[in-house]
Amino acid sequence: MTAVTDLAAAASRAPAQSAFRVLVVDDDPDMTRFLCLLLGNEGMAVETASDGESAMRSIVASPPEMVLLDVLLPGRGGFEICARLKSDPATALIPVILITALEDRESRVRGIKAGADDFLSKPVRREELLARVQTLRRLHETRRELEARRLAAEVQRKEAIRKAFSRYVSPRLAERIIGSLGSEDAPFREPAQRTDVVVLFADLRGFTSITESIEVHHVVHMLNEYFAVLTEAAYQHEGTIFNMAGDSLLVGFNVPLPQPDAAERALRAAIDMIARFAPVAAAWRRRHGIATGVGIGMCLGEAIIGNVGSPHYMSYTVVGDPVNTAARLTAMAQADEVLVSGTLFDALRSLVSGRRVEPRGDVALRGKSEPVPVYAIRL
Amino acid sequence: MNDAAYHVKVDKGLADLIPTFMSNRKKELEALRAALAAADFEQLRQLGHRMRGVGNSYGFDRVSDIGRSIEEGAKSGDKASLEQQIAHYGEYLSRVQIAYE
Numbered sequence: 001m002t003a004v005t006d007l008a009a010a011a012s013r014a015p016a017q018s019a020f021r022v023l024v025v026d027d028d029p030d031m032t033r034f035l036c037l038l039l040g041n042e043g044m045a046v047e048t049a050s051d052g053e054s055a056m057r058s059i060v061a062s063p064p065e066m067v068l069l070d071v072l073l074p075g076r077g078g079f080e081i082c083a084r085l086k087s088d089p090a091t092a093l094i095p096v097i098l099i100t101a102l103e104d105r106e107s108r109v110r111g112i113k114a115g116a117d118d119f120l121s122k123p124v125r126r127e128e129l130l131a132r133v134q135t136l137r138r139l140h141e142t143r144r145e146l147e148a149r150r151l152a153a154e155v156q157r158k159e160a161i162r163k164a165f166s167r168y169v170s171p172r173l174a175e176r177i178i179g180s181l182g183s184e185d186a187p188f189r190e191p192a193q194r195t196d197v198v199v200l201f202a203d204l205r206g207f208t209s210i211t212e213s214i215e216v217h218h219v220v221h222m223l224n225e226y227f228a229v230l231t232e233a234a235y236q237h238e239g240t241i242f243n244m245a246g247d248s249l250l251v252g253f254n255v256p257l258p259q260p261d262a263a264e265r266a267l268r269a270a271i272d273m274i275a276r277f278a279p280v281a282a283a284w285r286r287r288h289g290i291a292t293g294v295g296i297g298m299c300l301g302e303a304i305i306g307n308v309g310s311p312h313y314m315s316y317t318v319v320g321d322p323v324n325t326a327a328r329l330t331a332m333a334q335a336d337e338v339l340v341s342g343t344l345f346d347a348l349r350s351l352v353s354g355r356r357v358e359p360r361g362d363v364a365l366r367g368k369s370e371p372v373p374v375y376a377i378r379l
Numbered sequence: 380m381n382d383a384a385y386h387v388k389v390d391k392g393l394a395d396l397i398p399t400f401m402s403n404r405k406k407e408l409e410a411l412r413a414a415l416a417a418a419d420f421e422q423l424r425q426l427g428h429r430m431r432g433v434g435n436s437y438g439f440d441r442v443s444d445i446g447r448s449i450e451e452g453a454k455s456g457d458k459a460s461l462e463q464q465i466a467h468y469g470e471y472l473s474r475v476q477i478a479y480e
Contacts, residue, residue, distance in 0.1 A: 030396070031436065033400075122433075
């Protein structure tokens with residue numbers, strides 16, 4: 001690539017940095033200087049290349065806003081360069097004007113096939129050159145502005161979705177979901193489906209005494225503290241929060257995106273919840289003289305996942321036997337205890353060594369026809 | 380051929396480019412003569428094509444006309460016509476007079 005000719009540079013009166021940048025590709029130095037002068041006089045920043053190879057290098061290094069391309073060039077010809085620019089998404093939007101001989105219809109047809117945006121005939125007439133360049137420039141700038149607006153709107157939309165999602169799923173999971181928006185298999189777009197889920201139910205032991213003995217505004221503040229630490233633990237391990245009611249929290253793993261280590265994530269989340277809540281419980285004990293703790297029930301099984309509700313109100317919901325079982329186990333769990341169904345415990349067996357594990361035998365749970373093997377895990 | 384000058388009117392906005400343009404035409408004439416002596420028709424065709432494109436853009440229509448004739452003569456291998464056109468080009472360049480307007 002050669003620098004802008006002295007004459008053209010002088011004529012352009014040192015175009016501002018934001019000047020419209022045009023690359024002129026022509027192996028004839030007189031034609032190059034001629035085009036530089038005319039475009040420079042219009043305040044455009046003109047760069048030049050005298051062959052196909054240097055033109056491609058220049059475009060890749062610093063994409064111009066328009067290319068004036070002679071058809072006949074040493075090395076790669078104008079058609080090849082044009083076709084390459086138009087086939088690459090990074091350069092496809094750069095307008096290309098092919099310079100051809102007036103009577104050369106064949107070149108024009110080849111140029112159209114190569115994706116040229118316009119043609120300029122030799123002899124090049126000043127008025128025609130400027131009219132074509134300015135028209136394409138306006139088109140290009142309008143297209144660029146629309147693209148910028150579209151991108152800004154897209155960013156804004158995704159940010160709004162991210163904020164909304166981040167209240168229900170972990171921030172990392174929210175990012176993955178947003179990243180897959182628009183694809184056919186994006187989470188939350190599918191109809192309800194059956195899938196294996198690890199359900200974690202957490203409940204505050206001693207909540208009744210809190211509501212009976214402590215002033216309402218304190219209760220709300222305490223619940224916020226409680227849910228804050230449990231939510232952090234759930235998100236830390238990328239669980240999806242399905243429901244928060246009273247003092248109970250329902251979290252699912254392996255949904256809406258598959259998690260091959262869902263059982264392990266659930267166990268770590270449960271242990272994390274108990275550990276994170278311990279200092280909160282200690283503070284409550286000091287402040288209010290009450291004993292509290294988190295009771296957790298967990299179950300693995302097939303459940304129905306999907307958006308449930310009416311056209312006016314929808315909820316991303318998990319329903320099915322593992323939810324009921326986890327709820328029953330939670331009701332049985334003592335403070336700082338995790339009760340796990342037998343199926344889930346089998347998946348966790350190698351992970352709980354070193355912890356206090358207590359088999360509770362087969363337990364009859366309300367609503368279950370068969371007793372369920374239950375294991376208690378403590379920190 | 381007579382001794383009359385060839386008058387060309389050129390946009391005054393191009394005035395700064397003309398000295399180099401004319402200098403390049405003279406180099407071009409030498410290249411044409413060398414190519415003709417070597418019977419390098421491909422080189423003659425390329426030079427003719429270039430003359431055709433650049434001449435009338437600057438306002439030198441005759442340069443384009445001669446270029447077209449040279450390009451066609453090179454394509455058909457018509458050495459006599461090429462000799463005539465190149466001689467004519469030399470004569471033109473020696474007599475051309477430029478007026479800026």
